Amino acid sequence: MNNSRRTFLKVAGVSAFALTTGVAGAAQAKIIGTYEQGDKALKAKRWAMVIDTRKFTSADDYKPLIDACHKAHNVPAIPGNQEIKWMWLDHYDRVFTDDMNANLPDKFKKGMFPLLCNHCTNPPCVRVCPTGATYKMHDGIIAMDYHRCIGCRFCMAGCPYGARSFNFVDPRKFIADPVPNPEYPTRMIGVVEKCTFCAERLAKGLRPACVEAANGAVMFGDLDDPNSDVRKALAENFSIRRKPSLGTQPGVYYLI
Amino acid sequence: MYNKTYVLAGIIIFVALFTTPFWTGIMSGSYQRPAVQLPANEKECVEPVEYMRAEHMQLLNDWRDQALRNEARVYVSSTGKKWEISLQNTCLKCHNNTTEFCDKCHISNSVYPYCWTCHIEPKGKK
Numbered sequence: 122m123n124n125s126r127r128t129f130l131k132v133a134g135v136s137a138f139a140l141t142t143g144v145a146g147a148a149q150a151k152i153i154g155t156y157e158q159g160d161k162a163l164k165a166k167r168w169a170m171v172i173d174t175r176k177f178t179s180a181d182d183y184k185p186l187i188d189a190c191h192k193a194h195n196v197p198a199i200p201g202n203q204e205i206k207w208m209w210l211d212h213y214d215r216v217f218t219d220d221m222n223a224n225l226p227d228k229f230k231k232g233m234f235p236l237l238c239n240h241c242t243n244p245p246c247v248r249v250c251p252t253g254a255t256y257k258m259h260d261g262i263i264a265m266d267y268h269r270c271i272g273c274r275f276c277m278a279g280c281p282y283g284a285r286s287f288n289f290v291d292p293r294k295f296i297a298d299p300v301p302n303p304e305y306p307t308r309m310i311g312v313v314e315k316c317t318f319c320a321e322r323l324a325k326g327l328r329p330a331c332v333e334a335a336n337g338a339v340m341f342g343d344l345d346d347p348n349s350d351v352r353k354a355l356a357e358n359f360s361i362r363r364k365p366s367l368g369t370q371p372g373v374y375y376l377i
Numbered sequence: 378m379y380n381k382t383y384v385l386a387g388i389i390i391f392v393a394l395f396t397t398p399f400w401t402g403i404m405s406g407s408y409q410r411p412a413v414q415l416p417a418n419e420k421e422c423v424e425p426v427e428y429m430r431a432e433h434m435q436l437l438n439d440w441r442d443q444a445l446r447n448e449a450r451v452y453v454s455s456t457g458k459k460w461e462i463s464l465q466n467t468c469l470k471c472h473n474n475t476t477e478f479c480d481k482c483h484i485s486n487s488v489y490p491y492c493w494t495c496h497i498e499p500k501g502k503k
Contacts, residue, residue: 156449
């Protein structure tokens with residue numbers, strides 16, 4: 122009995138040695154290239170957006186922005202409560218819920234305001250994601266890796282802004298074929314999706330689709346750069362953010 | 378030992394059944410490498426063909442993490458050439474017929490990746 126234990130320990134020792142020194146790991150793949158950012162890529166320390174709501178008079182004025190976004194990202198048009206929202210509209214009292222003033226001018230009481238992912242500095246969705254499928258990038262964008270998403274929807278419960286949508290059904294059935302933007306993927310059933318601040322467009326040197334469609338009414342830039350469009354707009358105008366009391370520090374500002 | 382004949386016969390039958398996959402493998406002849414259809418107009422892939430054949434899945438995995446998490450969307454290959462990191466806009470621009478390229482090997486090796494539930498599958502030249 123002692124003899125067999127001795128043999129077992131010998132084999133175990135040699136195996137552990139082989140594994141830790143890489144004898145057995147030699148078959149592992151090597152990446153032989155290197156990676157870099159594109160030459161044309163727009164760079165920032167903290168991307169932020171300023172929406173000048175004074176330049177939009179009705180809900181229809183926001184339509185080109187939403188259409189541009191949904192076309193660029195192949196967002197399906199699913200009717201009812203299973204809808205997918207990257208950018209959408211809602212009433213003032215549901216957008217700025219901290220503002221309890223009942224006697225507001227009509228343009229606030231009845232007007233519509235645009236909503237999207239706030240790309241928070243302290244994102245609750247990232248804290249609750251069990252797989253690391255959603256994460257904060259070095260430039261402040263809260264991004265998603267749909268390959269990792271297991272569809273648990275913790276992030277949807279965590280997000281105080283309702284900015285995340287779950288694919289209850291196969292979204293392909295609700296997207297035109299061929300898709301509006303063949304350069305961008307769609308999503309599949311069982312994953313959560315949201316606005317990405319157009320990270321794939323920034324990499325090519327383009328501003329986000331909604332910013333481009335807004336003709337200057339929506340500004341986009343580096344919040345850490347005092348000379349950026351967003352900082353200038355924030356310095357010259359009064360701005361508000363959604364649910365500031367939660368401490369999430371949203372990156373989307375509204376000029377009212 | 379009791380019932381020696383039955384026990385031994387049983388063991389032999391068990392071993393024969395247990396190793397059937399090996400016997401059928403040996404009987405059915407050598408493995409034929411599937412004839413994949415390479416892109417007609419393109420001679421150069423991101424990396425040498427032996428590397429791509431063996432490691433493309435690792436490379437795609439790494440590409441995804443670098444592009445999505447580090448914003449590093451340019452791959453500098455071992456030859457120094459720069460490539461945009463994108464399955465749809467780089468790989469599939471040349472390999473535009475997935476049934477004649479991807480599926481050939483994947484099916485004969487019983488690998489079924491589900492790329493096309495999200496990524497747009499090129500229809501290929503008819």
